[in-house]
Amino acid sequence: MRGLVLEGGAMRGLFTAGVTDALYAARIRFDGIIGVSAGACFGCNYKSHQPGRAIRYNMRYARDPRYCSWRSLLHTGDLFNAQFCYREIPDRLDPFDRRMFDADPCAFYCVTTDCATAQAVYHHCARADADTFERIRASASMPGVARPVPLDGGLHLDGGLSDGIPLLHFESIGYDRNVVILTRPRDYRKHPSWKHALLRPFLRDLPAISRAVRERPLVYNATLDAIAARERAGAALVIAPEAPLPIGRICHDPTRMRQVYDIGLCLGRKRASDVERFLAG
Secondary structure (H helix, E strand, O other), rough: EEEEEEEOOHHHHHHHHHHHHHHOOOOOOOOEEEEEEOHHHHHHHHHOOOOOOOHHHHHHHHOOOEEEOOOHHHHOOOOOOOHHHHHHHHHOOOOOOOHHHHHOOOEEEEEEEEEOOOEEEEEEEOOOOOOHHHHHHHHHOOOOOOOEEOOOEEEEEEEEHHHOOOOOHHOOOOOEEEEEOOOOOOOOOOOOOHHHHHHHHHOOHHHHHHHHHHHHHHHHHHHHHHHHHHHOOEEEEEOOOOOOOOOOOOOOHHHHHHHHHHHHHHHHHHHHHHHHHHHOO
């Protein structure tokens, strides 16, 4: 089966949105899509047949404090306002095509991290209902700037803490030809950062998550090595930025957002024929 694996990275995910919009325009279809964090938030538009939607609403609400702001964090506990981002935008302001999402045969999955165990949980989102949007929200809930999301009797946070690029999981459930979209250049490796220490006060009651944050560079780099091995074996095709993207995890500049999206769009157009050949086997 043909799979599409989408890394997160907050606003770096607009690069992914550009690549996927180019692949969609080239009429490339997949049997399944799995996204983490921004990869899930933006990747669901592939299944709903809405290219351009991710960049459109991000640019439109880039400076709207209801979307992403310290004011939202102070008043709601979430930097990205849950009510606005996961209800008002998809329900009313830039409607998500629920009917098309439900009808399209492509399977859609997102990844979260169980707060009690710090293990990855893989959610099959079959319908574009409130439950699916909560799972996508949990997948993108970064510790320290978002509240844990209650799911299935437990609390969940950002899937990037446990499985930031879930290629091996997708292979384990039958997807044997996978396109992987990264949001960092191929030679990127994650290193321990002093910034992790800033999260300790927020994770005092979540020791497993605290450990996952501390160990994330090791786990993430091992994942990159495994992906490179699968690519050498011909089982995966990787699309990654050719240089570091000119955007941070958070951005309120529509022009910068468009720049990053266009980088992805151009690269997606350039690689579309490679993707078609790869998926054809």
